[in-house]
Structure formats: C-alpha cells, structure tokens
Amino acid sequence: MTSSMVVPVIDVQGDNFKELWPAMVLAIKTASFVAVDTELSGLGNRKALLAECIEDRYKAICHAARSRSILSLGIACYKKLDSKAADTYLVQVYNLTLLCSEEYIIEPQSVQFLVQHGFDFNKQYAQGVPYHKGNSKGCSDSQGVSSRALFTELLRARKPLVLHNGLIDMAFLYQCFYAHLPERLATFTADLSEMFPAGIYDTKYATEFELRLTASYLEYAYKKCKLDNSRSVASGGSGPHVHVEFCQYVGHMSSYVDYRECPAMASNEGQANSVCQRFSAFGWCPNGAQCPLSHDTDLIILQDEKGKEDKRSKRKRRKERKRGRGEETEGSSIFDGAPENKISHMELDSEEPLDLHQEATSELCPEGKAPFGAENADGGPVTAGAPDTPLTDSHENSPQKEEAVCMKPDSEGNSSAKTDAERKKLEAGSHRAGFDAFMTGYIFAYACTLAKKEQGTAASEEKRQQEESWLPACVNKVYLSGKAAPLHIVKSTFSKSSKAHVHKMEMVWGKSVAATLADRAPQANM
Template sequence: MRQFTMRVPVIDVNSENLTEVWPSLVLAVKSATFVALDTELSGLGDRKWLNAKCVEERYKAISHIANTRAIVSLGISAYKFLPSTQEGNCMKGDKPCTNREKLQCDFAMKYMVQTFNISVLCQQDYVVEAEALRFLVDHGFDFNKQYSQGIPYDKGEDMTKLSLDKPGIRSLFAHIILSQVPVVFHNAFVDLGFLYENLYATLPASLGTFVSDISEIFEAGVYDTKYISEFVAHFPASYLDYVFHKSLRENSADGGCPHVELTFPKYPAQQTSVTYRSCTAPDPSRPLPHPEILKVMRGLVCDNFASHGWCIKRRECTKSHDIDLILDCEDVVTKKRRRYRKRKHHCEEDQSTKGAQCLPDTPHSSTEVMNSTVECRDDQRNGAEAGSLCKQKKMSPEDRTFGLNGANADQSEESKEPESREILQTISEKIAGVEDLSKPQAIYTNGNKGHRAGFDAFMTGFAMATFVARYGSALSSGHKNKVSLSDWGLEELVNKVCLSGKSIPMIVTKSSYCKTSKQHTEKLEILRSLPL
C-alpha cells in the first residue's frame, strides 16, 4: 500500500523579488522534462462565443478577448524526471517491461518539481470583468498586491528590445520557447491564445495560421490534460480539481502500474516568498462510508459543481463543493459495481452447475435498465445447498442522478466488519450532532482552499505525470541526458487540444494549406539569434 502525502512549495514571484528568483526560474525551465502552465485572466467575455459550434468563431472570440483583457497571474510548474539506475525504465530482470507486464509493475517514476506563482501587470488599458473579479477575490487573489507588485509587461509586439538576460515575463516566455520543452495545459485553447497575444505577438487573423504558429513555437509538443482526462482516461468529470484529486488517489492505489513520486527543493525557512500547500490522498484500504450513510452524504453535494467544477451560487451555495466527498461517492459506486459483476459471475456459474434460476442479464427496455439493478446472494451462507437467490431492486431518483444504482440495497456481510461498523458509527455521530444537514462542513470541508495560477500549474503537471506513467512506454536505454515527454512514446496524447462540446480535439500541426504568419516568422528568427 502506498500512502501519498506531499507538502508542495510555491514561490510567489513579483517585481520586488524577480531579480533574486530569476536564475532558479530560468534554470528550472531549461532543465525540465516538461513545463505546466496556467493563467489567471481579467475576464473571458461572453461564454457563448467561446463555445460556438464553429471553431473559427471560437478563435475569433478568443482573439477579441485576449486583445481586450489581460493576464493577471501566470503559473509555471517545472517537472524534471530523475532517471534511476535502471535508466528510468520499468524493468523485469534486465529487460524493459512490456505494456502488459507494466500493469503488474510497481515502478516509481520520480520528478523534481519547482513551482512559481508570478504576479504580472499589463501596461496597456484592459477590461476587468466583475464576474472574473468576484471569482478571483473569492479564491484569495490579492488585486492590491498585483497592482503594486505585478511584473510589468506590454501586449502584442515588443515595445522594447528583448534581452534573455534581463528579467521579465516576456523574456521568460522566450526562454520557454527556446528551451524546446514540452508544455502542458488544462484546457489549452484559451491559455494559448492569451499567451500568444500578451507575451509573444499580435494574434493572426485565422485559426489555421494560429495553429501553424503554435506548432513551431512549441516544437516539443503541446499536451492538454483536459483532453487526456476526457478522451483517453475517460474520467466522469474533467475540471482541474477533479482530475488532480482523482489522479492523486489512483497514484496512491496499492500495487499495479508505475506510479509517480515527487521531490521538491528545500527552501530556507526565512524565505517568506515560499508558501506551502499540503496534499494527501486518502488511504486506499480505508473502509468507505456505508451505503445508508452515503445516501445522506450524497444529498449534501452540489450537483452542478460535481459535474462541472463551478457553481453559480459560489459561497452562498448551501451544498458541498468538496472533491473528496464527490470521489468517495464515486468510489462506493465503483466498488459496488465490481461486487455486482463478481456476484453475477458466481450466479452464472451456479446456474450452469446447479440449475439455479437467475434474472436475465439485460432487462427488456432501457427504462428497466435505468430503474433496476440485480443483486445476487448465495443462500449457502447458512449451509443450505440451494442455488443463488436473485432479486430486483428499484433505484431512487437521487441514486440515478449520481449513478448509485441502489447503493443502499446491498447489506452484505462485509458491512458487518469492524472497520465498516467503525466508520458507520463515526459518520452517524457526525450526522446526529448536526441540526441542519444543509451544512456540508459537518462531514467534509467545503474544499475552498484558494485558486492560484502556481498551484493550478502544479496540479496540471501532476496529472500529466500520472498519465505518462499510465500510457507511456518504457524509455530506450540510450536516451538523452535530458528526458522529454516524446521519449515515452506519447503520440496518442501530444498536440491534441480539447474543444468543449466537440467529439474531436483540435490538432496542433502545421497545415499544408495554411502558412505561418509573417510576424511569427520574424519574431522566431529574432529569438533564435539571441545569445543564450
């Protein structure tokens, strides 16, 4: 069993300490296996245009928004892979594991991680939306600090001669480009548009030209963890908090598949610019809440937040936005489905060997599928030689909403184990001591621990690291000193950007029908001519 607990340091970077932090910031980018990026923005305009059916219209909307709004904070998390004595491979004896053998392997993929939360201030006038301001303030963003200590930058074309040695947000972005390090985003389309307009050059007129430019700017590849979580991992939800916490739990699961281990630099205690945030995955072997208690807990969850990661009521919402509660409910459902499949298998065996009568595998209609579930119990618990007894159990509407499939129907023997009785008693006492069950903090915290670009970038990078462990192939024995994501054979994941509401991603590749923009070509030539 692996217990996964980490205390994540995040360096706050502003105009007052940029010079001091600059050498370590540049070195972290240059030596990274991949860099995860996240932006906090002054607004996103009308969301309906960002979700337009035509992708070209979406791009025009992003171009307008990026031109009129600004980046207020930039998060960078640099992940550096640390090869082991086995050359970073998942090994069986003296040979790399095959993909099938990797499923039974418990190999640790280790990374050194450095994370920076950079406060920036655009020097041109820009729009600050009331909704964006409320969101950022609700999640702990300090606008006073941003306006007083934000690192200044100019949008669009460079207003001054760029120097890679001079600390600045545009020169940092130039280092990311020139280092040819893979970049990772969560929901990359908007971030790419804002980074291009704010830190590179004026956005081109057409989507095709923009995509061609991006494919050359980030030659090592663009990775989108939202696309991976939706289309490859098939997570039930794909917002960043959910993806991170689910990845954290799966990474700490006992046995099977390579897993991720992180180390962080040790910063002096007197370094006040470093803040820490603790992350702990629940013990995988702990007993989950009893189905009867789960049903009560389920009523405390905000459905909209559980599905999409946002709630229009924000702090006024009386229901829980706690990711652990949401995932606990899902874990109970998953374990119940596994028990159901196991019992169904035993039921089929009994039917073939003892002639027991079981219900059909598939109900006659889709309504029956939604409104019923089959539960098989073996009468041989009492020593009888009768076959299996199967009965049909109706689902409640709230169970169907969350997919609990009649979670309270199963009063199995395992619920009588000491551990299950203990957690049942503990949570029952919590519920009994609460007069108003609409207060979710009675059982779980509300999960509002702040929303910062730096930690969001770290969460994005961690999710990517777990996806590499799950879907990557073994490194070749003769890999370079600096390992890149492409060394793991991730062709299925690279340069595919999630488009909300679309069944296919946007492919980031240079088209034979669209040339790169003239301003990009000139800009890239200037960057490559600068001394490193």
C-alpha cells in the same frame, strides 16, 4: 488513503523578479516538461466561447485575449531524475503576479472570485511584473529581464508544454507575451506547432481519452491521480506510480515561499447523498458557497468509485444469471468510467455562464462518455472547483548553480517543522495559478507513467528508453468542450505561419524560421 503533501510555490513579483530570474530560467532549461496555468481578468461573451463553429469560437477567444489580460501566471517545472528507480520528478513551482502596462478590461465576476480566494489586487498594482501585449517592441523580448523575455526562454528551452483545457491559455500567452494573435485558427495552430516542437499536451484531453476518469475538471483529475498513485505505492510499488520531490529553502529566500497543504483523503463514508450533482459532474455550481450540498471533491471521487463498483457487481450478477439459464452473455460494451448517474436528475440550463476557469455546457461528449466541459476552460479565475489550498516555492543562495537552486529535496513534499507564519499560510487557503500548474503537471506525469506501464515489459530496457517517453496518443491534441474530436496543433499544407511569428522567430533565434526549425527538429522527441 492518501498521504498529505505540502507543495511549495515561489511567489514572484516586481521586488524579487530580477533576483529569482536566474533560478527560473535554470528551472525551465533543465526541466523535462513545463506545465503552465493562468489567471485572467475576464473572458467576455461566454456563449461565443462555446460556439458550434470552432473558427467562431477562436474569434471570440482572440477578442478576449486582446481586450483582457493575464493577472498571474503559474509555471511548474518537472525534472525527471534518472538516478531514481521509480519515475521521480524534482518539481519547482512559480506563481508570477503580473500587471499589463496597457488598458484592459477586468470583469467584476473575476474580481469577486479572486478576492474571495486571496488574490491581492493592491499587491498586484504595486508589485506586479509589468508587460506589454502584442507584437515585439524593441529587443526586450529576447534580452534583459522581463515576463516576455521569460516566455522567450520557455520557447528556447524546447520542452513539452503541458496545460489543462489549454486553448484559451495558449491564446492569452501568445497575445500577452509573443505577438498579435493571427486572424485564422489554422495560422494560430501553425505558429504553435513551430513554437513548441517538443509538443503541446492537454491534460483534460488526456484525462478523458487516456485515463478515462469519471470527471475531468482539474481538481478532480489531480486528486484522483494522487489517490490511485498512493494506492499503488501502498501496495508495495508493484503498480505504476510517480514520486515528486521539492526543494527546501532557508534564509531570507524562505519569505518568498507560500506552503500549501494538499491533505490526505478522508473516507467520508455515509455522506453520498449530500453531494451536489452539478458540481460532481462539472466542478462548477451556480450556487457557489451558498449551495447546501457538498462540493467536497474527495467525497465525489469516493462516491464515483463506489458507483462504478456497484455497476460492475450488477453486470457480474446479470451475466451469472444468464449463464445459469444457458443464455449467451452480452459483451460488455459499457465504459466503466462513464458516469451515467452524473446528471440524471439535473436540469442543465444552456444559458449558464461560462466560468473563467470552468465551462458549463449541456452538450454531450461522445457516446459512452460523460457530458464534461464545465471547468478550466482557460485556467482563468472563476471556478468553484479551484483548489482551496494553493501552494508556493522559493530559492536560496546564489541561483547560478543547480545545486544552489535544488537544495536538499524533500520527498513527496512531506512537511517538516514549520514556523507559526508558515502554519498560518497553510490554513489560509487561496486560489493560485502556481498550484494549478503543479496539479496539471502531476496529472501529466502520472498519465505518462501509466502509459509507459501499459506498453508492456517485453521490450528491453534500452529499447524502452529510446521510445517516446511522454504521451504519443495525446501530443498536440487540445480539448474542445462539447466536441468529439480535439483541436490538432499542426501546420497543414493549406496554412502558413503568421508574419508576426516569422519576425519573432528570427528575432529570438537570430536566423530564419526554416534554419531554426531544422536545428530544433532533432530535439522534438527528447
């Protein structure tokens, strides 16, 4: 059903950080949008992170970000190639291993998960790129080569920022690479709106409210988008679809590349009864690998599609019977994507822990929607639904020029002949922020293509090119687990920017915040 894809993610650590710096900065500057994901050392009190009051929830997130740290950072740069007929993106993915220079809490739960999925703590402490948290210390944020300076380059690039269930990600990024988190949520959102004037997009929100998928945890959303995209391509390309291309790297730079395969989806027919319903709904199961039922996301997606088709057939037969009796047919108010069977036989425990990468919650979403929220709360480590095949990418020759960075694109990531070492990497399997960032960006690119197609063909090509190319219905809306409405990233008339943010903006841009925003305003819709 789907073609196999091999995604390269560049492994960045202390011994090659300076060497790869020009390539990373160039990739960010030339990208159309940048997707980000993090692996965290912990989150603290899980119940507080799902507090009913959003302000209380934000306080818990702040406490976690101030006391814990980012262990690795995934950055996926998607550059739209205008010369291509279809929506084609050149994608460069980086996985940065980081090491906080200050004391921080690391939870046994996260250590256990990361070790099980291939995270090398020895390498982190030996080669992790160092950083300090909180407010600026000297001019290292805007000059030199450091992880905080890389975040500054992301701000200077003025690109749309894409995350999945990204509230916790944004809080950690702010605390670790920007400044001390403000005490109030309204101040935090005001700062973010000025930091990213091109918009912040949450693919979990887009997955539920735009794509209307049956489930919205990251791996499910990615595989479902990839499956639908492959079907559109196989049908002759008449439907909306995207293409992704990757760079090929040779020489010693190839040693930085970790190739991971996203295999084609198998049919898995006749196995519907073996699916774990809890994992199917939330992308998380308390039994983990010990669960006797299947956690195969491919199988879950196919089962959900069959369930939706069965429901459509039943409704059609019901309408036909009513017509035969001369009765009026009821309007179809049921949302086809609502997985009524997802938790019908589950006894959800409100005491379940909130995983670092996935939220387990028994709160229901808006009427007609499934009770999502059991995943990717922060893009952090602990998740039963994390991809089993993380991927990586690298650079060759002098990265000063774009041609050197982007050598010979490999359309759709189809693998060519690989060495024995590369094949071992493909078979190893581990969980990586870099691949999660790639999946997040892929979902966003596909959703944008669908949204553009739904605008219709009445408008002229020139007019369509002038319109907003991303997801206007989702801009600056961040998913909130268990809530019917998202968090809006705006600066209201009742909130002010934080002093630390104002100081940082002046240091980064060398001018006042007002002057900076005036310069950046025309860039917001590019």
